[in-house]
Amino acid sequence: MSTWYRKDLGEAVAASEPSRVLREAFHIAFLKASDPKELAIFTRHDLRTNRVIAYFSPAAAPLAERFGATPCERPVLDEGLALLAGHSDSFTIHFPEG
Numbered sequence: 001m002s003t004w005y006r007k008d009l010g011e012a013v014a015a016s017e018p019s020r021v022l023r024e025a026f027h028i029a030f031l032k033a034s035d036p037k038e039l040a041i042f043t044r045h046d047l048r049t050n051r052v053i054a055y056f057s058p059a060a061a062p063l064a065e066r067f068g069a070t071p072c073e074r075p076v077l078d079e080g081l082a083l084l085a086g087h088s089d090s091f092t093i094h095f096p097e098g
Contacts, residue, residue, distance in 0.1 A: 005056040005064035006072040012045055015052035019043065019084060022054060022067065026085035029063050039063075040086030040094060042075060054084060057094055 009015035009022075022041055030036045038059035045052050055075045056064035075081055077095040091098065 002058050003061065003071050004058060004074045005061060005069035006075075007054045007056070007064065007067055007069035009043070009052040009054050011050050012052055019052070019054070023085045025063060025066070026060070029060070030085070033059075037087045037089065037093060040090040041084040042086075042090075042094075043082050043084045044075065044080045055081075057086070057090075 009018040026039070026041055030039055033039055038057060040057040041060060041063075042055045042057075043052055044055070054069070055072070056069055074094075077091075077098040083090050087093065
């Protein structure tokens with residue numbers, strides 16, 4: 001299971017509500033998971049388009065599918081990538097090269 005997923009959350013200001021809903025759903029999934037360390041949702045604000053994109057780790061696929069996210073490549077690790085929800089070691093787990 002190595003497929004990442006992405007979901008456009010909307011323009012920067014409007015993305016706050018979908019982000020909150022994702023965090024709440026993630027929290028429930030995190031508590032139910034037997035090994036939640038692999039679950040993570042990252043976000044990136046694309047300054048060119050002013051849109052916020054959520055990236056779901058492969059372990060978060062059921063949650064991604066529930067929210068209509070589509071398969072994508074693993075996001076590029078750079079300063080614009082932020083952890084929306086997940087274990088405190090999520091960057092190290094999903095981007096060990098970084």
